Amino acid sequence: MTRLLLVEDDSTLARALAITLRTRSYVVTVARDGGSALRDASSSRPDVIVLDLGLPDMDGVDVIRSLRTWTQTPIIVLSARDGQRDKVAALDAGADDYVAKPFGIEELLARLRAASRRAAPREDEPxxxxxxxxxxxxxxxxxxxxxxxxxxxxxxxxxxxxxxxxxxxxxxxxxxxxxxxxxxxxxxxxxxxxxxxxxxxxxxxxxxxxxxxxxxxxxxxxxx
Structure with a gap:
């Protein structure tokens, strides 16, 4: 089973996504802000991270940069920001993929499968x-x-x-x-x-x- 860290401050969306992903055999941990995301990534060691950029305490791009100082875990951005500048900033910071809201669950699942396939063996010790x-x-x-x-x-x-x-x-x-x-x-x-x-x-x-x-x-x- 794949461990997934979902970073999303919208409680309704986070709950719906977590339920759906769990029915697809993902073990889901939910973080509601950037600080929690960084702590959970260190403690739960997820196999993949799904991250919203618009977080209440820090910008999601900064979360990506911080994660990339010690882990190569695949990161898929899930964001309402669909401008080219936002996408480039997230990808340059180290995100592996970018899915704009609104999105279809099947598309997200396909992106998750692709990210997991691309993930190389890694040493993620923080x-x-x-x-x-x-x-x-x-x-x-x-x-x-x-x-x-x-x-x-x-x-x-x-x-x-x-x-x-x-x-x-x-x-x-x-x-x-x-x-x-x-x-x-x-x-x-x-x-x-x-x-x-x-x-x-x-x-x-x-x-x-x-x-x-x-x-x-x-x-x-x-x-x-």
Whole structure:
């Protein structure tokens, strides 16, 4: 049986969809907002996610981006927004498919079957361990030697990008663009400052980092 996370704030639609999907052998968990969706995705580990974009606490595109920091679970957007810009934004953020409301249940079921077929074997662990570091990507939490480490929002964002691509080089321009935006691609001094702060908090010997590694003139890499 396929585990499905349904993220929909319209209680009537959510109830109707959940009943229908359960009759088709889906095990359905319903989340009514973005925060609940992220927690449920981490705890219930669904096989597929059906997501509305218009959520009460955060935009669905931001939910997709957050999910994609640690999971490749298929995401099908189900939304009343049918403009090209909305579709492109959702797909660029990491959605696998986009179904506009109103929709036919048979079409949705066909999209679900297709998404499940395309899904590759994956490692969805939201928790990454590296030496005495434990980094929970879903909860945005870091522990070192069993103790919580306080990071600023920007420090966390830098770390998150590197951990998400752990083991691979992240170019300086890419890291600046993702954390600060396109206008900051040349502000390499930002990276020196924030990497130094992160190393001071996370490395046993900040002068000889083993996890937050610099590739001189190129970028940075997180080594588990």
């Amino acid at each position: 928790v990454v361990s590296a030496g005495d570091l434990v980094i929970d990507l879903a909860a945005a939490r870091v522990r070192r030697a069993g103790l919580d480490v306080r990071l600023t929002p920007t420090e966390w964002h830098v770390l998150e990008v590197l951990v998400r691509r752990r083991g691979t080089l992240v170019a300086r321009a890419d890291l600046l663009r993702e954390v600060w935006g396109p206008a900051y691609e040349r502000q390499t001094n930002y990276l020196r400052v924030y990497l130094a702060q992160l190393r001071a908090k996370l490395e046993a010997d900040p002068s000889r980092p083993t996890h937050l590694v610099t590739e001189s003139g190129l970028g940075y890499r997180f080594e588990p």
